[in-house]
Structure formats: C-alpha cells, structure tokens
Amino acid sequence: MTLELVVLIKVVPDGKEVFVDPVNFTLNRSMATNVLNPADENALEAALKIKDEHGARITVMTMAPPFAEPFLLECMSRGADQAVLISDRAVAGSDTYPTSLTVAAAIKHLGKVDIVFAGEKTSDSSTGHVGPGVAEFLEAELATYSRSCRYEDGFVIAERELEEGVEVVKIPTPAVVTVITDSNNPRRATLRKKLNAQKKGIIVWSLQDVGLPSDWVGLRSSPTVVKKMLPFPAIERKGKVIALDMIDDFVKELVDSGIIKRGGN
Amino acid sequence: MSEFDAIVVGGGPAGTSAAMRLAANKLNVLLVEKADPPGSKNVSGGVLWGNSLSGVMPDWEKTAPLERYVKSKGIGFLTKDSSIDINFRSTKFNETKTGYTVLRTKLDQFLNKKAKDAGVTVVTGVTVDRLAFEGKKVVGVEQDGDIITSDAVILAEGANPRVAIDSGIRPPLKDEDVAIGVKEVIKLPEKTINDRFNLREKEGFAGEYVLGFLDGGVEAGGFLYTNKDSISLGVVISMKHLRENNKTYSYDIVEQFKNHPSIAPLLEDGKVDEYSARMVQEGGLASIPKLYGNGYMIAGDAAGFSFSNGLILQGMNYAIASGIAAADTVVEAKAGSGISEQSLSRYEEKLMNSFVLRDMHTFKGIGDITWGSLIHQKMPGVLEKVMLGLFMEDGEPKKHVNQIVKEALKSSGLKSSKLLLEGYRMYKRM
Numbered sequence A: 001m002t003l004e005l006v007v008l009i010k011v012v013p014d015g016k017e018v019f020v021d022p023v024n025f026t027l028n029r030s031m032a033t034n035v036l037n038p039a040d041e042n043a044l045e046a047a048l049k050i051k052d053e054h055g056a057r058i059t060v061m062t063m064a065p066p067f068a069e070p071f072l073l074e075c076m077s078r079g080a081d082q083a084v085l086i087s088d089r090a091v092a093g094s095d096t097y098p099t100s101l102t103v104a105a106a107i108k109h110l111g112k113v114d115i116v117f118a119g120e121k122t123s124d125s126s127t128g129h130v131g132p133g134v135a136e137f138l139e140a141e142l143a144t145y146s147r148s149c150r151y152e153d154g155f156v157i158a159e160r161e162l163e164e165g166v167e168v169v170k171i172p173t174p175a176v177v178t179v180i181t182d183s184n185n186p187r188r189a190t191l192r193k194k195l196n197a198q199k200k201g202i203i204v205w206s207l208q209d210v211g212l213p214s215d216w217v218g219l220r221s222s223p224t225v226v227k228k229m230l231p232f233p234a235i236e237r238k239g240k241v242i243a244l245d246m247i248d249d250f251v252k253e254l255v256d257s258g259i260i261k262r263g264g265n
Numbered sequence B: 001m002s003e004f005d006a007i008v009v010g011g012g013p014a015g016t017s018a019a020m021r022l023a024a025n026k027l028n029v030l031l032v033e034k035a036d037p038p039g040s041k042n043v044s045g046g047v048l049w050g051n052s053l054s055g056v057m058p059d060w061e062k063t064a065p066l067e068r069y070v071k072s073k074g075i076g077f078l079t080k081d082s083s084i085d086i087n088f089r090s091t092k093f094n095e096t097k098t099g100y101t102v103l104r105t106k107l108d109q110f111l112n113k114k115a116k117d118a119g120v121t122v123v124t125g126v127t128v129d130r131l132a133f134e135g136k137k138v139v140g141v142e143q144d145g146d147i148i149t150s151d152a153v154i155l156a157e158g159a160n161p162r163v164a165i166d167s168g169i170r171p172p173l174k175d176e177d178v179a180i181g182v183k184e185v186i187k188l189p190e191k192t193i194n195d196r197f198n199l200r201e202k203e204g205f206a207g208e209y210v211l212g213f214l215d216g217g218v219e220a221g222g223f224l225y226t227n228k229d230s231i232s233l234g235v236v237i238s239m240k241h242l243r244e245n246n247k248t249y250s251y252d253i254v255e256q257f258k259n260h261p262s263i264a265p266l267l268e269d270g271k272v273d274e275y276s277a278r279m280v281q282e283g284g285l286a287s288i289p290k291l292y293g294n295g296y297m298i299a300g301d302a303a304g305f306s307f308s309n310g311l312i313l314q315g316m317n318y319a320i321a322s323g324i325a326a327a328d329t330v331v332e333a334k335a336g337s338g339i340s341e342q343s344l345s346r347y348e349e350k351l352m353n354s355f356v357l358r359d360m361h362t363f364k365g366i367g368d369i370t371w372g373s374l375i376h377q378k379m380p381g382v383l384e385k386v387m388l389g390l391f392m393e394d395g396e397p398k399k400h401v402n403q404i405v406k407e408a409l410k411s412s413g414l415k416s417s418k419l420l421l422e423g424y425r426m427y428k429r430m
C-alpha cells in the first residue's frame, strides 16, 4: 500500500518584518508579508525525501483563512500530491490546543496515515505545541526535533538533535515527526508541477467536514491567555577584533569578560 | 497538440501586454514570471510614457497604480558646485498626459493580476531555462527538465535575455550594448514632495541629469522622478565605462549624485526604501537581434527596444507596444496559415510600421553622442563658466556674452570649430 504522509504547514508573517510595538507591547505584523513557516519547508522536504525513496502520497494541510491557498499550491508545486485547507470562522482565535484537535480530526478524516510531519515550531509564536498535540490526539508515536529521518518497514528512524547530543529513535508508524529548521535543502517548485497544482486546486474543509462541534474550538476553548509582550533589548556587541594568530589573547579576553571559566587544575 | 496556443516568458510590461492581448483573442496562454510576487525584482526609474497600455486596457489611466502624471520635465547639467537646469512645465500636460511615474513593484503586480483576470494562466516564481526545439521549430519551453508545449513562444524576459542566449537564437550581449542602471526609492511625505518640487496633488516631476562632476571622469546620467510619497532616483552608467574605470562602483556614483548640492536638499530626511541595480539596453539599432523565427518572437528589452537620448529614458512604452505586436502576429498566424517563420515575419513589419522600430532607426548611432565626453565632461563645465560669467558679480568690469562663451570654451580645451562640428552631429542625431 502506498505510504500516506501528511505535512502540516502554517503561513506566518515574515520574521524579519515583525516587531514588538514599543508602546503597547503587542506584535505588530501590519508591515509584514506572509511566508511559509521556515521549519515547515524542511518538514515538507523531509516528506519528499521519503516519497523519492519509497513512493508515497503527500497531503499538505493547514488550518488558516483562505489567504493560505497560494502557499498550499506552492507545496504542491514542490511535489506534494494534494492540499487541504481547514477554514472555518469558528476556529478564529484558537490557540495550540484546539488547533491540534482540529488538525488531528482532519487527519483522521483523511483516512489512513503513516507519518505526519510538522515544523519543530513556528517562527511567529514558537510554542512547538501543534506537532506533539496532534500526536497526542491521534495516539501516534512522536519524534520531535528531527534533523533527518527515514522510513523502514513500518518504522520511522529519526535522528533527534538535542542539547546533549544526537539521539536516534526508531518508532512504529503511525508517527508524528517534527523537523528542525534548516535541516535540509528544500527543493524548488517546477513549472510543470505549478501548472498541475493550479489545475488541481486545493481541498477546503469546514469544521463540519472534519466532524468537530464549533464550541470545541476558537478563542473560548483556548486555555492560553496572553498577558503581555515585551521587546527583547538589543545586545550591544563590543566589536573587538583579535587577529587569528593571537589565540591566547582571544582566550584571555573570553576569560576576563567571564564568558568562559578557567579550568580547575 | 500543444498544451498552450502561446507561452510568454517574462511578466514585465512586454510580457503582460502580450499575454492580455492573446487572451483577449480567446487564445490559451501561459505567462511565466520568475519573480514572486511579480515586479519584486524589477528596476525602473519609472515614467511610463505615452498611451501604449490602452491597447490592452482602455481604462488604464483610471485603474492602473499610477503615482503622478508628469507636469514638470527637467533637464540638468551638474558640475561639482553648480547646476544648470531647464524645467519645462506646462498646463498642456494637464489635459493630455504624456507620462506617469510608476513604481514597478506595484505596476507589475497589477499587470499580472489583470492578465490572470483576462484568463491567462499565470505562473510566478519559476525561471524558464530555454526554448524547446523540434528540429528548427520552437515547440515550447524547457524548465527543470520538463517541456511545456505551445504553438508559439514570446520571449519578453527583459534586458538580460538568458533564455534567448542559452537557446542560441541571439548572441550574448556586448559591453557597449548595455548600461547599468541603479535605482533607489526614497520615502518622503507627499506634502514635502509637493512643496520641494512646486507640485500640486497628482502632479509630478521627472528630471534627467548629466553628471559632469564624477570622480575619475566617469560618464553617467542621473534621473529623479517623484512618486506619490517617494522619490525614485538613480544613475545609468555605461558598462564599457564602468569596466574601463574598474575602481568606480555604481553605488558610489549614486551617492555622489545624491550628495550633489542641488539634489541633496530635495532628498533631505528621506528614508531609502529600496535599492536595486539592473541592466539597461543602450545598443540601439545595431544591437537588435533577429526578432522572430519558426515558433518564437522576442519583445521588449529582450529585443533591445529602448530609447535614451540623454534627456529621456524610455523602455516600458516600447515593451508594451512590441508585446502587443507580437500577440497580434500570433493571433493572425493562427487564424491564417498557422505558425511558421514566414507567418511570424509579420511581427517585424508591424514594428516597422509603429514607433518601436521607427524610433530605433531615426535615432541610430545616438549612443556615440549621449556617451561622449562632450556632453558628460565638457558641456557642464562650459555652461557653468558661462553662467558664472553672466551672473557672478565679482567687482570686475562686465563682458559681452560672446567673450564669456569664448573664454569658457577656451578653458575647457574645446575648439569652437570642434564644438560646432560635435554640436552639429548631436543636433542631427537627436
């Protein structure tokens, strides 16, 4: 049977163009253009690699207003086979909890699924909740922070990049894999695939389609409360230049400024 | 059977006009533009001259994103300390608009959207690699190994025609055929612009400058156009000169222009919003490649259709008109004997009968003048001396004008016989 892969994506404001409003401490996105969340590009590429090797059907999916459509088409233009947009007024204001719930419901609605890919986090809110949340609702295995992964006879073997080092895990499908940013080189869209994607179009589902009551989602069913946002103070760099062959001076400088500590003996 | 009646490569003014015209004639058209969104990489100082767009959009003056109409046209000669300007303002421009300033990012997106609305299949964000051939006949385009088929291809890929060159249908560009254009968009409040340029709402200024003061005697032309709430400003430097003076960077030249004592006050407190550099075709008639073949035509900048006489820089109007002519040629060929080299030769005839190739013929060889040391190095200095002679009260006895001119010429090392000769040549070619 063909492998069924799902890639979750989110359209986010371009991080370079978003800033915290210094007066009322909210995120000002008004100037920003929309982009595909960077880690999601790597998630799609991870799925495409498995498709290259084993053959698979890839469904990209997002819960968003209709403005996400061109981004779904872009994913199809890189090699995804179909795209689902879950769009419903009732989900407005949802935090990561009802979002995971809705996406999981949509994946179930799709039928059999082997691996769900998601970005490790989104660049606009950085919670990293949705991938694990979906795994929870699907009762699927989970591998977070994957820098590469492959499929082998009903298992996913993923290299997880952790602070302490790299951990290799082997988990049975169905599984959710969250992929770290910049872990691969996303391929480019081709003209032929763009044409096919435009011809095929995307699938739009409402809450009713995925079988969720509207009072399970939206702002009211979201436990998160954002109290305040604060801007990060910019870090002043000293800009000191030390010649490459003066490594001793360099180390001394680091020790003197308390960045590293002298060893015990 | 082909997938499309026609494929248009490039979504600039030439390509979008061609595509709209084809779609208006019920043909099945694919337009491929490499930038996404369209226009995001296009540089233009931005005066859209003339009325060519009416060929695809009769109501363009009402619907297109136009910044201001040209109410005031300036020509300036700048020396290190001075500027000698001619500023032509006319209420005649209120009735018949001769040109509008535009921002290409907005205009190109608008044109691509209009093409889409007209039924064109618009694909952005992919670069066509080359033409696809079957024998000598062009049967479509190639991209990343795939071939998309069509009966005809219109190449409208702009001033750096990689597809045409890589497909072997035109020779690579020569240095003397191209100039480098560098543009900045500088944000300023609408009212500030109105005050500084003496304009009312919707009225605009378009100025071209001879920069006679640049370090190392580099020859470059400057331009400055007012948008609604920004100024487009930049320089055009011939590639040949840039290479000969390989220490000069185009960026420095823009800075020197911006810091000129007559220009700087116009830009004060402005914020640079955009910066980009691109090629401009300057080769004129001599650099125009073969314009058509079996299954293809070349339009716009890709064909070298642009006009610059030092007082004005035009390309968009030629691009639009040639795009429309190419589209009409396809329409007629398909309705008649079909697409062949023979039937597409009508394209060149159409251009010969329009201002596109007529202008190119009328002004052939003008590059020798506009890129000559007379205009760039001698003229501004001579003019400055004459003006100072006339208007600088230095306590010396006054002189006759002819005396002042004679002395100015002498100190510039120009012989009056040479000046007459050069002046006559210039006069003839302009």
Ligand SMILES: Cc1cc2nc3c(=O)[nH]c(=O)nc-3n(C[C@H](O)[C@H](O)[C@H](O)COP(=O)(O)OP(=O)(O)OC[C@H]3O[C@@H](n4cnc5c(N)ncnc54)[C@H](O)[C@@H]3O)c2cc1C
Pocket: B009, B010, B011, B012, B013, B014, B015, B032, B033, B034, B035, B039, B041, B042, B043, B044, B045, B046, B047, B048, B049, B126, B127, B128, B129, B156, B157, B158, B159, B162, B163, B180, B181, B182, B183, B234, B235, B278, B279, B280, B299, B300, B301, B302, B305, B306, B313, B314, B315, B316, B317, B319
């Ligand atoms: C600094 C500067 C100032 C100028 N000022 C003026 C002015 O004031 N008035 C005026 O009339 N003209 C001006 N011009 C000239 C004018 O910009 C051009 O003549 C005009 O843009 C030509 O239109 P075009 O459609 O032929 O090409 P372009 O506008 O260059 O459009 C070509 C398009 O093709 C796309 N493309 C290229 N290769 C491919 C490919 N392989 N596959 C898919 N897409 C591709 C490009 O992304 C581009 O969008 C100026 C030019 C410069 C550089």
